[in-house]
Amino acid sequence: MKKLAPLIMGILLICGILYGTTTYMNQAQGYTVGNTLTLYNWGDYIDPALIKKFETETGYKVSYETFDSNEAMFTKIEQGGTSYDLTIPSEYMIQKMMDKNMLLPLDKSKIVGLEHINPAFLDLAFDPDNQYSIPYFWGTVGIVYNDKFVKEEEMLHWDDLWNPALKNNVMLVDGAREVIGFSLNSLGYSLNDRDPKHLAEVTEKLDALSPNVKAIVADEIKMYMAQEESAAAVTFSGEAAEMLAENEHLHYVVPEEGSNVWFDNFVIPKTAKNFDAAYAFINFMLRPENAAQNAEYVGYSTPNKDALQYLPDEVTADEQFYPSEETMAHLEVYENLGQQALELYNDLFLEFKMYRN
Amino acid sequence: MTTKKSKLFYFIPYSMWILLFVIAPILLIIYQSFFDVSGHFTFANYQTYFSSGTYLQMTISSVWYAFLITLFTFLVSYPTAYLLSKTKHKQLWLLLIILPTWINLLLKAYAFIGIFSSNGNVNGFLEFIGIGSKQILFTDVSFLFVATYIEIPFMILPIFNAVEEINPSYISASTDLGANAWQTFRRVIFPLTLNGVKSGVQAVFIPSLSLFMLTRLIGGNRVITLGTAIEQHFLVTQNWGMGSTIGVVLIAAMVIIMLLTGEKKKRGRKMK
Numbered sequence: 313m314k315k316l317a318p319l320i321m322g323i324l325l326i327c328g329i330l331y332g333t334t335t336y337m338n339q340a341q342g343y344t345v346g347n348t349l350t351l352y353n354w355g356d357y358i359d360p361a362l363i364k365k366f367e368t369e370t371g372y373k374v375s376y377e378t379f380d381s382n383e384a385m386f387t388k389i390e391q392g393g394t395s396y397d398l399t400i401p402s403e404y405m406i407q408k409m410m411d412k413n414m415l416l417p418l419d420k421s422k423i424v425g426l427e428h429i430n431p432a433f434l435d436l437a438f439d440p441d442n443q444y445s446i447p448y449f450w451g452t453v454g455i456v457y458n459d460k461f462v463k464e465e466e467m468l469h470w471d472d473l474w475n476p477a478l479k480n481n482v483m484l485v486d487g488a489r490e491v492i493g494f495s496l497n498s499l500g501y502s503l504n505d506r507d508p509k510h511l512a513e514v515t516e517k518l519d520a521l522s523p524n525v526k527a528i529v530a531d532e533i534k535m536y537m538a539q540e541e542s543a544a545a546v547t548f549s550g551e552a553a554e555m556l557a558e559n560e561h562l563h564y565v566v567p568e569e570g571s572n573v574w575f576d577n578f579v580i581p582k583t584a585k586n587f588d589a590a591y592a593f594i595n596f597m598l599r600p601e602n603a604a605q606n607a608e609y610v611g612y613s614t615p616n617k618d619a620l621q622y623l624p625d626e627v628t629a630d631e632q633f634y635p636s637e638e639t640m641a642h643l644e645v646y647e648n649l650g651q652q653a654l655e656l657y658n659d660l661f662l663e664f665k666m667y668r669n
Numbered sequence: 670m671t672t673k674k675s676k677l678f679y680f681i682p683y684s685m686w687i688l689l690f691v692i693a694p695i696l697l698i699i700y701q702s703f704f705d706v707s708g709h710f711t712f713a714n715y716q717t718y719f720s721s722g723t724y725l726q727m728t729i730s731s732v733w734y735a736f737l738i739t740l741f742t743f744l745v746s747y748p749t750a751y752l753l754s755k756t757k758h759k760q761l762w763l764l765l766i767i768l769p770t771w772i773n774l775l776l777k778a779y780a781f782i783g784i785f786s787s788n789g790n791v792n793g794f795l796e797f798i799g800i801g802s803k804q805i806l807f808t809d810v811s812f813l814f815v816a817t818y819i820e821i822p823f824m825i826l827p828i829f830n831a832v833e834e835i836n837p838s839y840i841s842a843s844t845d846l847g848a849n850a851w852q853t854f855r856r857v858i859f860p861l862t863l864n865g866v867k868s869g870v871q872a873v874f875i876p877s878l879s880l881f882m883l884t885r886l887i888g889g890n891r892v893i894t895l896g897t898a899i900e901q902h903f904l905v906t907q908n909w910g911m912g913s914t915i916g917v918v919l920i921a922a923m924v925i926i927m928l929l930t931g932e933k934k935k936r937g938r939k940m941k
Contacts (some may be wrong), residue, residue, distance in 0.1 A: 316678065316679070316682075381904060383904045383905060383907065384904070480804060483889075486885065486890060488901075488905065525891070526804075526807055526889060526891075527806070527807040527889025527890060527891060528885075528889060528890035528891070529885060529886075529889055529890065530885070532782070532886065535782075536786070539786060539787075539788055540787070540788070541786050541787050541788075541806070651706050651707075651906070651908075654905075654906055655906050655908060658901055658902075658905055658906050659721075659723060661901075662723055662727070662893070662897070662898060662901065663723050665890050665891075665893050665897070666723065666726060666727060666730070666893050668891070
């Protein structure tokens with residue numbers, strides 16, 4: 313008892329000192345409520361040099377925090393512990409957050425430079441008239457293949473993944489919407505299809521794909537494809553860009569019959585405190601030269617049409633990352649499926665994972 | 670008086686810990702499992718679980734894989750622990766076996782990815798001796814191998830302790846009375862180490878039921894356990910009720926294992 317009491321006191325004391333130090337350090341580095349922008353973003357999804365530039369230009373301090381899935385971000389904002397001023401969810405999550413009143417409408421008069429954004433990426437179904445969100449990056453879902461194992465003309469369509477020659481040589485991204493989505497596309501349906509009959513067809517078709525599937529993984533796809541562990545993989549365009557940079561035998565295709573196009577947009581969550589800083593950052597990132605620098609660093613496609621001139625021609629001319637209008641017309645945005653259909657999708661996906669030829 | 674009081678005092682941290690980090694979470698999980706997505710009280714989650722072929726099949730395969738992992742771990746650990754107790758520098762050898770548990774599980778999994786991948790060391794060796802490279806990653810074999818590797822120290826330790834505790838005079842007595850080595854092992858040593866084996870089985874089987882990082886990293890999601898389903902329900906569908914229901918089933922499975930392998934209170938009565 314005599315020993316425990318000092319121990320508990322000691323722990324409390326250490327907690328107190330640590331708290332004091334944090335406050336002191338925050339102040340010493342200039343983090344105060346008035347001039348700090350708390351940015352909540354995906355990991356490695358912005359050029360750090362741009363944050364520095366923003367800080368010196370505006371005098372705001374950026375506190376950068378990261379998440380690794382829309383759902384994790386959603387949970388944290390919903391619980392509201394930290395006052396995030398700005399975050400960057402994907403479109404289906406924006407819709408969900410709007411439904412739950414977790415977003416604040418944007419004051420358009422404070423936004424400068426919206427005209428730089430390609431009109432094709434504005435006023436979309438998930439956020440009509442961009443009341444809540446400003447485009448940050450966009451991308452697609454497609455196939456990465458290695459030309460050592462697969463010929464270019466053998467990998468143009470989703471159905472090519474079913475090619476028996478690719479036995480045990482295809483990797484899939486671990487996402488129910490992506491996998492069910494491309495199967496729906498391969499059958500000619502919309503990837504937002506909720507018809508149980510169509511989904512039953514998908515189940516059958518996916519079971520036939522099972523012998524070709526080597527693994528259903530997430531970020532590891534990047535490493536595996538670069539190391540030539542597998543001949544082909546279904547993944548996101550930005551991930552693909554990184555793989556292509558590491559291994560010159562890799563290529564990325566967006567099948568023309570249809571695929572998913574997704575958006576990550578700036579939104580101001582209801583936890584925001586420093587609105588001026590949030591708008592200043594949005595405006596800063598809308599400037600074409602900044603958007604271009606960011607796109608070059610991150611590797612995803614920028615929605616900023618005036619930024620394209622600052623990017624190398626080989627990037628902007630690359631049909632796979634900036635697809636032609638014809639392909640774009642076939643790409644679809646994920647709609648919020650609703651709980652029932654979402655669970656159906658996930659159950660199907662679980663069944664598919666369990667199915668062994 | 671004072672000793673009694675201080676004993677009570679020492680009991681506080683332990684009971685707080687159990688209350689906050691064991692009992693409260695379990696109660697919360699059980700509570701959650703009775704609610705559907707929109708927050709209404711329901712038994713539907715359990716109904717879905719027990720009427721859905723997918724979940725039942727997944728449960729069976731989870732138990733099956735956990736059983737295999739435990740079996741292989743046992744087959745490796747028992748002889749190792751036994752031999753270990755016969756060596757000269759026991760503590761050093763034991764330390765070497767425990768050492769890998771200091772390394773984070775994810776790091777070990779990534780190391781195995783490097784070893785097993787198509788350009789990895791194992792395939793390099795197979796190529797060298799003329800067999801040619803094989804698909805090793807994302808197979809049942811690699812999953813079981815890595816899981817077994819990771820669980821081995823947790824099985825060796827209790828068995829080793831049990832073997833150490835055997836009074837050598839029992840073994841001498843057994844040989845004196847004419848038993849051969851196999852009989853001594855079967856009738857004397859093994860029964861006396863059974864408690865070590867039981868706690869080893871608990872320490873291995875229970876975590877193996879819900880291994881889910883390994884199923885993705887090493888098994889490439891071609892091996893599915895209940896852990897995968899729980900993750901999906903909590904993160905993707907956000908159906909916490911269903912996720913909790915699976916959690917409750919796992920907890921029930923663990924309790925059953927504990928009861929089956931737990932020490933019997935009336936020990937010693939049965940001896941003839």
